[in-house]
Amino acid sequence: MDARPGFHQSLALLQQELRNMGESVEELIYKSVESLAKLDENTAQQVILKDDQIDDYLTTIDELCLRLIALQQPMASDLRIIGTALKIATDLERIADHAVDIAKITIRFSGEELVKPLEIIPQMAEIAIEMLHESLLSYTERDVHRAASLAEKDDRVDKLYSTIMQEIMGMMGTDYNRNRQLTHLLFVAHFLERVADHTTNIGEGVIYMVTGKRKDLNV
Template identity: 85%
Template sequence: MDARPGFHQSLSLLQQELLEMGNSTQNSIRAAVESLEKLDEKAATQVIKNDDLLDEYLTKIDELSLRLIALQQPMASDLRIIGTALKIAIDLERIADHAVDIAKITIRFAGEELVKPLEIIPQMAEIAIEMLQESLLSYTERDVHRAAALAEKDDRVDKLYSTVMQEIMGMMSSDYVRNRQLTHLLFVAHYLERVADHATNIGEGVIYMVTGKRKDLNI
């Protein structure tokens, strides 16, 4: 028999909200990059509008976490679970902000054509989204091995970012409009590199939650 049904019910609700926030965040990143590929201003505007929903998720998770701590007298291991959920929500909110940053660049490109088809940036996005999915699964499954495996994917994103930087720097010219667009594409690559870093942060949080030990995956 469950000695603390109220606690476990509230914890289950917290995790459900977190996964929903994670799913919405993944959708925002994917939609933002697709809007850039297609120069779809309408889709980019929708990404920006959806950011309010993600902010609401963060507020709700913050309130649920504080209520659990205040009313349910969690043990030390429970506190790590709750604290990790709150930190994950903060990372998700920052990832969602990067989706907005990318969407704003799409809108900035309105009326233009891309200087070149996007190739590496969508690859970075897919790996970063996969990392986000894996990091959230590692949390719900308490799987430290899945969390630790994020380091290898983060290295792949970092290498792609370096490739994008080299490619874009090699394309710079005396054309102001061209250089402005290339600079903003470099910003997009940087935002995606940061998304991967946030997913890695989630993995580090999971490892600490399960083991009580801190491990740096972003070396």
């Protein structure tokens, strides 16, 4: 018999909200890069408008965490679960902000053609989205090994970022408009690199939640 049915029901609700938030953020990253690849302003605007929903998720999760702490008398291990959920929600909100940043760059490119087809940026986005999905699974399943595996994927994103930096710098010339667009594409790559970093933060939180020990995955 469950000695604390209220606590476990509230915890299940918290984790469901976190899953919903994570799925929404995954979609935003995908759509933001898709909008850039296709120079689709309508999709970019959808990404920007949906950011308010992500902020609402963060508020809801914050309130659920505070209520659990205030009303359910959680034990030390429970506090790690709650604290990790709040930290994950904060990282998810920041990832969503980067999706919005990418969507705004799509809108900046209105009426233009891309100076080069997007190749590395979609690869970075695909890995980052996979990392985000895996990090959230590691939280719900309390899977330390899944969380730790994010480090290898983060290294792949970092290598792609280094590659695109070198590529874009080599394409710079004297044409102002071309250089401006190349600079913004470099910003996009940086935003995706930061998405991967936030995802490794989630993995680190999961490892601490399960083991009580700190582990740096972003080295």
